[in-house]
Amino acid sequence: MISYIFKRILYMIPTLVLTSILVFTLIELPPGDYFESYVNELQAAGETVDPKLIEYLRAEYGFDKPIWERYIQWASGMLVGDFGYSFEYELPVSDVIGDRLFFTIIVTFFTIIFTWLIAFPIGIYSATHQYSWGDYGLTFLGLLGLATPNFLLALIMMFLANEWFGTTIGGLVAPEFVGEPFSWAKFVSVLEHLWIPVIVIGTSGTAAMIRRVRANLLDELRKPYVTTARAKGVPEFKGLMKYPFRMSLNFFIADIGGILPTVISGAEIVAIVLSLETTGPILIQALQSQDMYLAGSFLMLLGFLTVIGVLISDIALAILDPRICLQGGVSR
Amino acid sequence: MGVSSKLLEVKDLRVSFDIQKGTIDAVKGVSFSVAPGEVVAIVGKSGSGKSVIAQSILRILPRNANIDGGEILFNDPATDANAINLAGLDAKDQYLYEVRGGRISMVFQEPMTALSPLHTIGNQVEEALILHHTKTAKEARDDTEKILRLVGFPNPARGYEMYPFELSGGLRQRAVIAMALICNPAMVIADEPTTALDVTVQAQILGLMKELQKKFNTAILMITHDLGVVANMADKVVVVYHGEVMEAGNMEDIFRRPQHPYLKALMAAIPHFDMKEGERLVSLRDSDNDKSTATIHKLAAKFKADDLGEITGPHLKVENLRKEFSTNKGSWFGAGEENKIIAVDNVSFEINKGECLGLVGESGSGKTTVSKLIMKALATTSGSVSLNTSNGMTNVLELSGQELMAFRRKVQMIFQDPFSSLNPRMTVQNILSEPYVIHGLNTAKKCQQDILDLIKLVGLNPNCLNRYPHSFSGGQRQRIGIARALALHPELMICDEPVSALDVSVQAQILNLLNDLRKELGLTSLFISHNLAVVNYVADRIAVMCQGKLVEIASREQIFANPHHPYTKSLLSAVPYPDLDRLLDFENIKYTSSMEADDWGSAFKASQQAGLESIRVDEGHFVLANSNSELSEIRA
Numbered sequence: 001m002i003s004y005i006f007k008r009i010l011y012m013i014p015t016l017v018l019t020s021i022l023v024f025t026l027i028e029l030p031p032g033d034y035f036e037s038y039v040n041e042l043q044a045a046g047e048t049v050d051p052k053l054i055e056y057l058r059a060e061y062g063f064d065k066p067i068w069e070r071y072i073q074w075a076s077g078m079l080v081g082d083f084g085y086s087f088e089y090e091l092p093v094s095d096v097i098g099d100r101l102f103f104t105i106i107v108t109f110f111t112i113i114f115t116w117l118i119a120f121p122i123g124i125y126s127a128t129h130q131y132s133w134g135d136y137g138l139t140f141l142g143l144l145g146l147a148t149p150n151f152l153l154a155l156i157m158m159f160l161a162n163e164w165f166g167t168t169i170g171g172l173v174a175p176e177f178v179g180e181p182f183s184w185a186k187f188v189s190v191l192e193h194l195w196i197p198v199i200v201i202g203t204s205g206t207a208a209m210i211r212r213v214r215a216n217l218l219d220e221l222r223k224p225y226v227t228t229a230r231a232k233g234v235p236e237f238k239g240l241m242k243y244p245f246r247m248s249l250n251f252f253i254a255d256i257g258g259i260l261p262t263v264i265s266g267a268e269i270v271a272i273v274l275s276l277e278t279t280g281p282i283l284i285q286a287l288q289s290q291d292m293y294l295a296g297s298f299l300m301l302l303g304f305l306t307v308i309g310v311l312i313s314d315i316a317l318a319i320l321d322p323r324i325c326l327q328g329g330v331s332r
Numbered sequence: 333m334g335v336s337s338k339l340l341e342v343k344d345l346r347v348s349f350d351i352q353k354g355t356i357d358a359v360k361g362v363s364f365s366v367a368p369g370e371v372v373a374i375v376g377k378s379g380s381g382k383s384v385i386a387q388s389i390l391r392i393l394p395r396n397a398n399i400d401g402g403e404i405l406f407n408d409p410a411t412d413a414n415a416i417n418l419a420g421l422d423a424k425d426q427y428l429y430e431v432r433g434g435r436i437s438m439v440f441q442e443p444m445t446a447l448s449p450l451h452t453i454g455n456q457v458e459e460a461l462i463l464h465h466t467k468t469a470k471e472a473r474d475d476t477e478k479i480l481r482l483v484g485f486p487n488p489a490r491g492y493e494m495y496p497f498e499l500s501g502g503l504r505q506r507a508v509i510a511m512a513l514i515c516n517p518a519m520v521i522a523d524e525p526t527t528a529l530d531v532t533v534q535a536q537i538l539g540l541m542k543e544l545q546k547k548f549n550t551a552i553l554m555i556t557h558d559l560g561v562v563a564n565m566a567d568k569v570v571v572v573y574h575g576e577v578m579e580a581g582n583m584e585d586i587f588r589r590p591q592h593p594y595l596k597a598l599m600a601a602i603p604h605f606d607m608k609e610g611e612r613l614v615s616l617r618d619s620d621n622d623k624s625t626a627t628i629h630k631l632a633a634k635f636k637a638d639d640l641g642e643i644t645g646p647h648l649k650v651e652n653l654r655k656e657f658s659t660n661k662g663s664w665f666g667a668g669e670e671n672k673i674i675a676v677d678n679v680s681f682e683i684n685k686g687e688c689l690g691l692v693g694e695s696g697s698g699k700t701t702v703s704k705l706i707m708k709a710l711a712t713t714s715g716s717v718s719l720n721t722s723n724g725m726t727n728v729l730e731l732s733g734q735e736l737m738a739f740r741r742k743v744q745m746i747f748q749d750p751f752s753s754l755n756p757r758m759t760v761q762n763i764l765s766e767p768y769v770i771h772g773l774n775t776a777k778k779c780q781q782d783i784l785d786l787i788k789l790v791g792l793n794p795n796c797l798n799r800y801p802h803s804f805s806g807g808q809r810q811r812i813g814i815a816r817a818l819a820l821h822p823e824l825m826i827c828d829e830p831v832s833a834l835d836v837s838v839q840a841q842i843l844n845l846l847n848d849l850r851k852e853l854g855l856t857s858l859f860i861s862h863n864l865a866v867v868n869y870v871a872d873r874i875a876v877m878c879q880g881k882l883v884e885i886a887s888r889e890q891i892f893a894n895p896h897h898p899y900t901k902s903l904l905s906a907v908p909y910p911d912l913d914r915l916l917d918f919e920n921i922k923y924t925s926s927m928e929a930d931d932w933g934s935a936f937k938a939s940q941q942a943g944l945e946s947i948r949v950d951e952g953h954f955v956l957a958n959s960n961s962e963l964s965e966i967r968a
Contacts, residue, residue, distance in 0.1 A: 223445060224440060224442060224445040224446045225445060225446055225447055225448045225449075227387075227392055227440070227446075228438075228440060228446045228447065228448075228456075228508075228511075229448075229459075230390075230392045230432065231390055231432055231433060231437065231438040232432060232437070232459055232460040232463065233429045233430065233431070233432035233433035233434055233460065233463050233464065234433075234459065235429060242451075243448050243450075243451075246450055247448070247449075247450060320450070321449075321450055322450065322495045323449055323450075323495070323497055
């Protein structure tokens with residue numbers, strides 16, 4: 001087991017190196033750089049720019065050096081926590097992301113919990129009552145949630161929340177707390193605003209999740225070991241949880257690898273509509289304005305979280321399913 | 333009070349299944365009874381409703397099944413209460429949960445899927461104990477290890493911690509039996525408990541069940557299609573056909589004086605070892621039997637293989653064939669340590685023209701791998717396969733291009749599973765014309781007459797050409813598979829367990845068909861099977877494989893009358909005969925698996941001085957033995 005985890009962690013290194021090369025190539029691909037689009041923007045606004053200043057800035061940030069040298073500088077910087085400098089915000093990248101990352105993680109965390117709390121009971125009910133009215137009804141509701149555009153739902157919810165509860169529109173905290181240090185009152189305010197994005201983002205994921213829980217559980221319910229458990233006199237619900245449900249969890253744990261990256265990139269559109277202080281909008285903006293270090297660091301963070309997520313699900317799977325660790329490595 | 337001679341009494345039980353268009357009556361008024369400590373066998377072919385009866389008793393029927401009528405009276409000897417009608421209880425009645433696993437438990441057919449792959453053996457075995465008796469974890473574990481020892485786990489403490497996939501099929505089934513017995517139930521329902529096991533393991537498991545049944549005085553309700561198993565296990569027999577009891581009675585009556593025509597036909601359809609030369613199996617529907625023989629005779633000339641002329645020597649010669657599979661132990665950077673599994677180890681044999689060689693062995697013995705190597709479907713590690721052609725012996729393994737294509741015509745295969753070996757998206761017409769098209773012999777249109785003759789040859793009606801495989805029964809599909817194999821006029825036919833997926837009655841028809849075809853067409857064939865009785869019925873000579881090695885090869889008569897190798901002997905002694913005068917000798921069946929060669933005599937084991945060698949003990953009779961051993965040692 002230990003050696004399995006160790007091996008999996010070592011495998012991460014080449015993966016991350018490849019990812020960084022890919023990300024760097026990608027952000028270098030569009031013609032021009034940030035300064036070029038900056039100059040264009042200023043000229044479009046009718047202002048004049050001193051070309052010498054631009055030249056100086058280019059040299060300052062190493063834009064005159066060959067591409068591989070800049071890659072090494074960027075990649076080695078990341079190793080010590082220096083993600084580069086955001087031209088747009090005129091701040092180090094870590095400062096730009098830092099604040100927002102916290103809110104993003106809160107929103108996503110509650111969204112995932114919300115999805116699970118809704119999807120698992122409904123999925124289990126649907127599978128055990130296959131083709132019943134309850135199954136059809138709940139599936140219909142779930143699909144409705146999937147089909148409704150998120151931004152529309154966001155607007156409606158925002159309106160309703162303001163009408164009924166007087167919650168301020170947009171953002172994750174009431175305006176008076178923006179920039180304030182953390183306090184109990186601010187925390188309550190965050191909770192008041194949190195439920196709208198959680199429901200809006202959650203509904204879309206829930207329907208897909210219900211279908212997957214249902215399908216996986218149905219497959220398992222037909223297996224002979226379920227009959228074995230019944231023949232032993234195991235009470236229905238206990239048997240359901242201990243055998244088929246646990247088997248059907250495999251897919252879901254394998255899914256964790258996919259969930260982590262959405263922690264920082266998920267639901268950008270909703271975030272913009274609700275003007276949430278999360279990372280999604282920043283990523284979109286950074287990509288638009290060729291703010292390359294900000295965008296690159298973002299993409300790198302996504303890659304890193306994917307790799308970590310896959311690692312976590314692999315380890316969890318190995319713990320949950322003894323066949324994975326003990327049987328691996330057989331080839332023909 | 334409730335003292336009765338009957339532990340379980342089923343009266344006029346009726347069960348139906350809801351399907352899309354109405355209902356199907358699966359059990360139509362079945363009655364029988366089981367006395368305490370008695371072994372009752374319910375016999376019937378698949379689809380006869382025998383498993384449904386078993387599931388009704390525990391009320392674990394699928395959700396679309398309904399008990400429409402009748403009573404299932406369970407008279408628990410542990411209580412003084414009157415018999416309780418299990419069929420009349422509410423599905424959520426607490427008493428049902430007490431009975432399941434506590435008073436009546438179940439042993440299932442497929443030990444791999446009947447156990448959860450995610451839980452340890454110990455966890456699953458002790459579950460019933462914890463549910464039905466309040467025990468501490470320590471007590472439960474002690475009891476579990478005790479019962480695991482009883483069912484033959486060599487190391488119960490370790491077995492408790494193991495997962496099902498780490499165990500062999502035999503040990504898994506022992507764990508399932510331990511699970512059924514741990515609460516000391518009044519009755520065990522065994523649903524085809526040995527069908528998925530090899531014949532030697534089957535004999536061990538049957539012996540174990542018999543022993544434990546006597547020890548605990550547990551009643552057993554045994555569900556099976558195998559009359560051989562019944563003869564060795566049961567006190568009473570109930571024969572079920574289409575959900576109705578055809579005949580019921582004690583062993584003597586059933587086996588010596590069968591009354592019902594269905595039972596008589598069933599008995600005649602089973603191949604057995606005392607069959608005379610040329611004796612035919614009687615299939616359940618005998619009417620079309622003679623007709624089919626006549627048809628085959630009439631059409632035979634057309635499908636005969638191209639005449640080889642007078643050939644000298646064997647038709648197929650396999651020499652020192654070896655196949656290794658390697659498993660990587662998945663080390664870092666590169667290959668790491670490599671584990672080699674030798675699937676086929678130095679196998680040599682010959683088949684003469686027109687002869688049928690039977691290849692027998694347990695699962696994993698490498699017999700199917702041998703057939704794939706001959707077909708050139710797998711790459712051979714070393715050795716040679718030669719086929720006698722007009723140019724003398726040709727090494728098949730060196731063929732390529734046009735020559736390989738020509739070879740493919742000469743060798744055809746009939747597969748085990750008639751359900752997955754036919755493409756469900758092709759009509760029978762397409763399936764049968766495909767060989768002609770692939771080999772560019774004929775266009776699909778021009779070969780129409782050939783296809784019509786082919787389908788008649790295998791005893792099917794020409795109007796089935798436009799149908800898809802799913803609309804045929806297992807036996808009919810196997811006939812289509814045979815027709816496809818014959819389309820190219822092959823010289824050599826490899827049959828890989830062609831009847832093991834079929835019911836006994838259908839098996840008889842297919843075996844008769846294969847035998848007729850072989851004789852009329854002059855086919856040379858290699859017949860692979862784990863069933864010795866089937867091989868005995870079709871083969872001229874028999875080769876026995878064990879762990880990739882060919883341990884004995886001799887004529888049919890020699891193998892059965894005078895086996896030399898200990899593995900052949902154990903294989904022969906483990907076959908259950910449907911004959912009350914030839915019961916299995918459970919006392920002498922070894923508890924270790926026969927795959928382990930430890931208890932073989934020294935003459936059959938390789939030593940430091942000498943390896944193993946095929947030694948001639950008689951005319952055409954060879955045994956794999958230590959090359960230093962004396963003939964007298966081998967014959968002993």
